[in-house]
Every structure is written in structure tokens, then in C-alpha cells.
Amino acid sequence: MTSTRSLRVNRITCTGQGLCAELLPELIDLDEWGYPLLKDRAVPDQLRTHARQAVAACPRLALHTDRGRP
Amino acid sequence: MTTTLALTGSPLWYASRASGTLALVLLTATVTLGIAAGGRAAPRCIGRFEIGLLHRNLSLLTLAFLTMHVVTAVLDPFVHLGWAVAVVPFGASYRPLWLGLGTAALDQLLAVLVTSALRQRLGVRRWKAVHWMAYAAWPLALFHGVGTGTDTRLPLQLWLHAGCLGAVVAAVWWRLAKAGPGHITGRLPAATAAMAVPVVLGAFLATGPLQPGWAQRAAATTFVLGGGR
Numbered sequence: 074m075t076s077t078r079s080l081r082v083n084r085i086t087c088t089g090q091g092l093c094a095e096l097l098p099e100l101i102d103l104d105e106w107g108y109p110l111l112k113d114r115a116v117p118d119q120l121r122t123h124a125r126q127a128v129a130a131c132p133r134l135a136l137h138t139d140r141g142r143p
Numbered sequence: 144m145t146t147t148l149a150l151t152g153s154p155l156w157y158a159s160r161a162s163g164t165l166a167l168v169l170l171t172a173t174v175t176l177g178i179a180a181g182g183r184a185a186p187r188c189i190g191r192f193e194i195g196l197l198h199r200n201l202s203l204l205t206l207a208f209l210t211m212h213v214v215t216a217v218l219d220p221f222v223h224l225g226w227a228v229a230v231v232p233f234g235a236s237y238r239p240l241w242l243g244l245g246t247a248a249l250d251q252l253l254a255v256l257v258t259s260a261l262r263q264r265l266g267v268r269r270w271k272a273v274h275w276m277a278y279a280a281w282p283l284a285l286f287h288g289v290g291t292g293t294d295t296r297l298p299l300q301l302w303l304h305a306g307c308l309g310a311v312v313a314a315v316w317w318r319l320a321k322a323g324p325g326h327i328t329g330r331l332p333a334a335t336a337a338m339a340v341p342v343v344l345g346a347f348l349a350t351g352p353l354q355p356g357w358a359q360r361a362a363a364t365t366f367v368l369g370g371g372r
Contacts, residue, residue, distance in 0.1 A: 086267055090191060091185070091191060092190075092191045092192045092195060095190045095191060095192045096192050107185075128263075129263075130192045130195050130196075132181075132195065133267055134262060134263065134266065134267040134270070135267075
């Protein structure tokens with residue numbers, strides 16, 4: 074069985090640039106100030122590439138994927 | 144002897160000039176995008192992630208043309224540059240100061256490349272600290288191009304430099320205008336630099352490369368080949 078991944082936002086470094094919600098709208102919403110709200114922390118296998126791109130796109134490096142279930 | 148030199152030298156020299164000019168244009172585009180997209184203002188008709196990808200891809204394209212610029216300049220038999228010149232600034236036999244500025248800019252861009260590739264491991268603070276060197280690399284590249292460029296006096300090249308300068312200065316002012324209050328310690332130097340660089344470049348052009356005899360003054364040694372005219 075492949076290891077599952079879970080999303081994590083570093084709330085200290087996040088400045089609400091909103092790139093993650095553009096790239097991963099399936100799992101990330103934005104609140105009214107533009108900060109991310111995780112709909113689901115667990116990353117499904119079919120979204121793993123998109124999650125990796127969202128992590129790489131964050132200009133503040135505030136989005137992370139951790140191994141294991143949330 | 145002269146014919147073989149002309150045959151082997153010319154294509155490399157032309158390629159070096161062309162790729163150097165292209166690298167400056169691409170670096171300008173990268174820096175302009177980075178400055179304009181770094182602030183809080185969100186674009187309406189294009190995604191922020193698209194600007195981020197464009198910034199990354201333009202920077203990689205810049206480095207590709209920069210590699211070509213350095214390789215062709217080193218291989219060119221006219222100027223006798225060693226491979227050390229590519230990474231060690233101010234050691235060149237040909238126009239050491241003006242060539243050294245380009246080498247320093249290349250070193251800085253390589254540092255930015257490496258830290259960007261490793262940014263997830265380095266963390267945002269260390270990555271950004273090195274990334275700001277790109278702001279220093281751009282004026283260095285501009286002065287390197289103006290000071291050592293063969294084509295500095297061509298009207299088209301002067302317009303190109305003016306366009307590059309205008310784009311970056313406009314991006315700085317746009318970002319400062321869009322930014323909210325505060326952060327005066329960071330913004331005052333940015334505004335000062337945006338005003339100072341065009342003034343210094345204009346003064347330098349008027350007293351240096353646009354005056355007769357620049358080739359002799361730019362060269363510490365007697366190499367007066369291709370450059371200045």
C-alpha cells in the first residue's frame with residue numbers, strides 16, 4: 074500500500090497569496106482575506122501531483138505535505 | 144592568419160553579443176515580473192501561479208542564454224579569456240572591471256538558482272535572503288552590458304537598454320504605489336535605487352562608452368578587439 078499524504082499550512086509564514094487554491098481547488102478554499110482553508114487534509118492519490126505543484130508554487134513556502142494520514 | 148582568426152572568431156563573437164543581449168532582456172523580464180508579482184496586488188485576468196511559473200521559466204531561459212554567452216565568449220579566440228573568468232570576477236585580461244561586473248552577476252544568479260532549487264530544504268528566510276541578490280545582479284548585468292558591450296553605441300542597443308531600465312523602474316514604482324503603508328526601511332532604499340540607477344547609468348554613458356576612446360580606457364591592457372570601436 075502506498076503511503077498517504079496530508080496537507081499542512083504554516084499559518085505563521087502564510088501571507089495569503091492564494092496560489093495554492095488556484096492550483097489545488099479540490100482541497101483548498103480561500104477565506105475572505107485570501108488565506109487558505111483546507112477542505113480535506115488527506116491528499117487522494119489522483120491529486121498527488123497537483124498537491125506537489127501547489128507546494129512548489131507557494132512563494133512563502135508555507136504549504137507542506139507530510140507523510141501519513143492527517 | 145587573420146583570415147582564420149576572422150573565420151573562427153566572428154561567429155562566436157556574434158553569438159556572444161547576441162546571447163548576452165538576449166540574456167539581459169530575459170533577465171529584465173524575470174526581474175520585472177518578480178518585482179511586480181511580489182506585492183499584494185492580485186492580477187485579474189491571469190492566475191498568480193501562472194505568473195510564478197512564467198517567472199521561473201524566464202529565469203531558466205535567462206541562464207540558458209547566459210551559459211551560451213559565457214561559453215562563446217570564452218571560446219572566442221580574440222579576447223583570450225580563460226574558463227576561470229566565467230566564475231572569478233575582475234581577473235580577466237580584457238576590460239577587467241566591466242567584464243568582472245558580468246561575472247559577479249553570473250555568480251549571484253547561480254547562487255539564486257541553487258538556493259531556489261533547494262528552497263524547500265533551506266526554508267523561506269534563507270532562500271529569500273539569497274534571492275534578493277537578484278536585485279543586485281540586474282544592475283551589474285546592465286552596467287556590464289553597457290561598459291563592455293560591442294554594440295553600446297548603436298541606437299537600437301541604446302533603446303533596448305532604455306527599455307530594460309524603464310521596465311524595471313516602472314515595476315518598482317508600480318509595486319510601491321500599490322503597496323500599503325509601513326515597511327519604510329525596505330521601501331525607501333528601493334525607491335532611491337530606482338531613481339539612482341537611471342541617473343548613474345545616464346551619467347556613465349555620457350562620460351564613458353559614448354565618448355571617443357572608450358575602448359582604450361576600458362581596457363587595462365592593449366586588447367582593443369571588437370569592443371568599443
